[in-house]
Amino acid sequence: METFERARLEAYFARIATQFTPDEQTASFLITHLLPERPAFVQAVAAMTRLTAVLPKPKSIHPDAKREVEQTVPVDTLTRDLFTEADDALDYLESRAAGETICLLDVGGYFAHTLAEVHSRFTGRIAGVIEDTENGHRRYEDLDKLPCPVISVARSPLKDPEDFLVGQSVVFSTEAVMRGRGDILHGRPALVIGFGKLGSSIARLLQAKGVQVTVFDLDPVRRTQALSQGFTVARDRETALTGAGLVLCATGAISLRGEDFSHLRNGAYVATVTSSEDELDLAGLPDVYTRTVVGDHVTRYRTTGHYFYLVNGGNAVNFIHGASVGPFIFLVQAEILAAIRMLTRGDLAPGIHEVPVPNREAIATTWLSYFNR
Template identity: 65%
Template sequence: MLLDVGGYFAPALEHLAARFSGRLLGVVEDTQNGHQRCQRLDKPPVPVYSVARSPLKDPEDYLVGQSVVFSTEALVRSRDDILNGRPACVIGYGKLGRSIAAMLHSRHVGVTVFDIDLVRRVQALSQGYRTAPALADALAGAGLVVCATGNMALREEDFGRVANGAYIASVTSSDDELELSALHDLSTPAPLSSRTSPATRAPATTSTSWPTAKRSTSCTARASAPTSCSSRPRSSPRPPELMSTSGLRFGLPRSR
């Protein structure tokens, strides 16, 4: 039996089933992200048992939401900033999104929720959160954006709506939530300033220097601790009056 956390074996499942023919009984998938990857398989060669949507995972998802906000706040504070007074946008109001919104609210952070599912937006509204009918509306005015969809929350065209100095966080793997190729085309990595303390610095950390570009920071927050954080510039500069103050960035709000 193969235990997968994130669906990383899904692309190679057919090869593994052939390699261990008669020995591989099936796959147990633990996460919603992995559940979606397994669903993309036309016909899995072995049974796939997903516990991602089991009620037994609800307590764990709630704790994961706590951990994500804790790690996010640690990154923000490591850059001499605080969450208070920084409006937040939560993209995705599933089990993790609900927990994250609740944790941010408990820290007196104003939360706007966007979900493509109208029923979930109504649920968020009934629980006291501001909701937006479109992603662009949700991003407008946000200084912190948390992606909790597991399915490409932000694409190239969305980054232009993210404000200078906002923070972007990905709950799941960043390549699943963010169109990273669009960011790579806009920046040139450079070593991050040593101002970040070693105790809080993520293992893989880079910053970007682009003289005329806006800056933003994107991070991946895991259940246990943040694993990566990179500061990236905005695309070509636009007049301030045309810039919406939104943000999916965890990091540097000002030039160094």
């Protein structure tokens, strides 16, 4: 990022922080993709809260961004196990913010599993959670009872540009990896598993490139939407896998279980839009498959009479090339900052909430004044 671009971004976040100054300053824990442009957002969170620690998503850490953030904020190691057991989660939170009021800024529902117990036992107060992804939104939504407010920006209209551009980056990176091995998209039927915002974006982009696209989704409503947009809709996963030369997984849940991989046609590529632990049950793959790295970011899984290629180890394919969506990501980040103020007011009931429309409009207006020049 050029110096003037960084200065403009910092000015934008300073303006947002002024618009949504919290009623009180709480402590915070920030889970995030630590990408090249992310330090400016981290700085903004630190201006609005006492940022206790940054926990970068393991497969999306840019070394320069990490070094910059570490100069001002502790950067801790994030694992699913850290928040799987309540005792471990409590020990960690207490070590950083014992007795304080804290906001948990999440990407993917990391805090969801132990939230109720942690909320009841923490020596301070958990003001609430802010969740950025559809996968995480569903994890909080699936809890029997939320002990505190959860503000989700996952379904915000301000996230629509990001979702569309993430879809573009997924298609770009998938094609680039295939071309690196002498393969191309054309003539290779594609299967998109999951027809949510990301999956539908990917399907449309592939279709625009002249690729034959089939969609599989468990939700009958989404299947009707896919049909109305001209896609072939698979009746069952097994048949769909058998005919696909490229499989893109975009459910945020397990798209392929161990027994599914044997139905892939020989030479099929498999890529995902999120981490392998969320999309693929690789542990369930039969032990008869051998794994061989056969190119940049490509692993061949092979057994007698069958083989397929896994891209980027099953992790988000677009992170190979930085996963950039340009300045549109700053819309959602600003909405997260607005959500911080909502939590600090302390007047939200337990449950899932959204940022009000007037706040989103204010964010969009500010964003346009900085980035629509």
